[in-house]
Amino acid sequence: MNMKNKSLISINDFCKEEYLQILDLATYFEKNPNQKILEGFVVATLFFEPSTRTRLSFESAVNRLGGRVIGFSDAALSSTTKGESLADTIRTVSNYADLIVMRHPIEGSARWASQVASVPIINAGDGSNQHPTQCLLDLFTIRQTQGTLDNLDIAFVGDLKYGRTIHSNVIALSHFNTTFHLVSPEELKLPSAVKMHIKSNNLQYFQYTDLEEVIPKVDIIYMTRIQRERFADPIEYERVKNSYTLTKKMLEGSRENLKILHPLPRVNEISVDVDLDPRAYYFKQALNGVYIRQALIASILGLA
Amino acid sequence: MKPESRKKLIVSAIQNGTVIDHIPSHAVIQVMRILNLIQTDHQVLFGMNLDSKKYGNKGIIKIRDKFFDDVEINKIALVAPTATLIEIRDFEVISKKQAEIPDIVEGIVKCFNPKCITNYEQVRTRFRVIDKQNLRLLCHYCEKITKNENIEFI
Numbered sequence: 001m002n003m004k005n006k007s008l009i010s011i012n013d014f015c016k017e018e019y020l021q022i023l024d025l026a027t028y029f030e031k032n033p034n035q036k037i038l039e040g041f042v043v044a045t046l047f048f049e050p051s052t053r054t055r056l057s058f059e060s061a062v063n064r065l066g067g068r069v070i071g072f073s074d075a076a077l078s079s080t081t082k083g084e085s086l087a088d089t090i091r092t093v094s095n096y097a098d099l100i101v102m103r104h105p106i107e108g109s110a111r112w113a114s115q116v117a118s119v120p121i122i123n124a125g126d127g128s129n130q131h132p133t134q135c136l137l138d139l140f141t142i143r144q145t146q147g148t149l150d151n152l153d154i155a156f157v158g159d160l161k162y163g164r165t166i167h168s169n170v171i172a173l174s175h176f177n178t179t180f181h182l183v184s185p186e187e188l189k190l191p192s193a194v195k196m197h198i199k200s201n202n203l204q205y206f207q208y209t210d211l212e213e214v215i216p217k218v219d220i221i222y223m224t225r226i227q228r229e230r231f232a233d234p235i236e237y238e239r240v241k242n243s244y245t246l247t248k249k250m251l252e253g254s255r256e257n258l259k260i261l262h263p264l265p266r267v268n269e270i271s272v273d274v275d276l277d278p279r280a281y282y283f284k285q286a287l288n289g290v291y292i293r294q295a296l297i298a299s300i301l302g303l304a
Numbered sequence: 305m306k307p308e309s310r311k312k313l314i315v316s317a318i319q320n321g322t323v324i325d326h327i328p329s330h331a332v333i334q335v336m337r338i339l340n341l342i343q344t345d346h347q348v349l350f351g352m353n354l355d356s357k358k359y360g361n362k363g364i365i366k367i368r369d370k371f372f373d374d375v376e377i378n379k380i381a382l383v384a385p386t387a388t389l390i391e392i393r394d395f396e397v398i399s400k401k402q403a404e405i406p407d408i409v410e411g412i413v414k415c416f417n418p419k420c421i422t423n424y425e426q427v428r429t430r431f432r433v434i435d436k437q438n439l440r441l442l443c444h445y446c447e448k449i450t451k452n453e454n455i456e457f458i
Binding site: 012085086105106107108109111112126127128129130193 | 420447
């Protein structure tokens with residue numbers, strides 16, 4: 001695949017071979033994270049809404065490759081506050097950078113930006129729509145921990161209805177003969193369109209409301225945060241919140257190769273007593289974000 | 305003139321041009337807008353709430369000296385799926401075509417997702433028709449589906 005000068009907007013724009021090529025390149029950067037291939041290049045990071053991991057891992061990726069970063073980390077620091085349209089901001093910044101990384105709260109904003117920009121765009125999250133670099137780093141992490149992406153049992157836990165990360169991961173993993181174990185409260189089940197996608201790939205999924213039941217059956221547990229505002233009844237939220245807190249004790253009887261992932265930030269879905277367990281992998285997962293982003297930036301700038 | 309001919313000529317005949325027949329009455333203005341007939345220099349005649357044997361009630365548009373290609377014709381299929389396009393040359397019917405739902409719908413339907421960029425900035429909407437039977441449109445930008453019952457025309 002030649003990604004040179006192409007924007008990266010949605011996980012739906014990729015095929016299986018393309019995922020694997022990016023993952024292989026990220027493995028190369030994992031072994032060689034510091035090299036000056038981006039010398040003379042400027043990358044703009046335009047974050048119209050706040051982020052810690054995504055922005056810093058992009059900036060770390062560029063810095064480790066010897067490039068320079070310009071940009072802002074809050075829309076309040078940009079001309080958006082003066083009423084400037086996204087299209088105008090993007091056209092302007094296209095003059096100052098070789099590549100634009102953007103996060104924006106409006107869905108479809110990254111696709112729109114890629115149509116008006118004169119340089120490639122990497123979507124670092126457009127509202128609840130897409131966050132393709134998160135999905136790729138999750139695939140990278142799963143492969144890193146299991147040695148393969150094929151034929152795995154993967155549990156997704158939490159808000160399966162609104163979680164964009166989960167929808168993208170299910171779609172991407174459908175290329176790899178995954179069996180999906182879906183753990184959520186009744187109100188937050190995976191949308192039927194995503195379940196239809198699983199079925200149309202002749203794959204199996206199982207739905208649960210009890211987290212403990214699924215632990216012995218899987219190779220990966222992917223935890224996500226349940227947000228209070230999704231519930232009409234606050235009592236119902238309190239009940240659900242506590243039932244989806246993963247503790248070290250619950251991990252007794254798990255498979256030996258089990259690893260626990262979380263896109264972070266975590267609130268109370270994973271008890272801190274799990275952090276030092278060898279099965280906890282979420283902070284390493286966050287580190288992998290740097291290698292995946294190095295692989296993407298280098299490919300798009302034609303340097304890999 | 306026989307009474308039947310008189311009935312047919314409620315909207316007068318044209319020598320050359322296109323007749324769009326069997327339009328649902330409520331969609332006539334929308335069809336004119338989609339085909340850019342509001343600001344055209346061509347002579348346009350139209351009628352609404354006319355008698356139709358097939359549908360009970362129909363609308364019709366006649367455009368003098370103007371012919372449409374298939375891409376233009378198909379744009380009206382979403383608002384007027386029953387419409388027939390009749391090409392007239394020298395008062396004779398040359399061809400009759402049915403509008404077909406296109407693969408891509410651009411600039412005529414609003415995205416149902418209130419958080420879509422097309423509802424915030426001046427972006428021409430664009431959808432891929434993923435189900436022609438039940439009419440389900442996938443937004444090129446926010447990737448959400450607008451279903452038949454939620455379709456709103458711009």
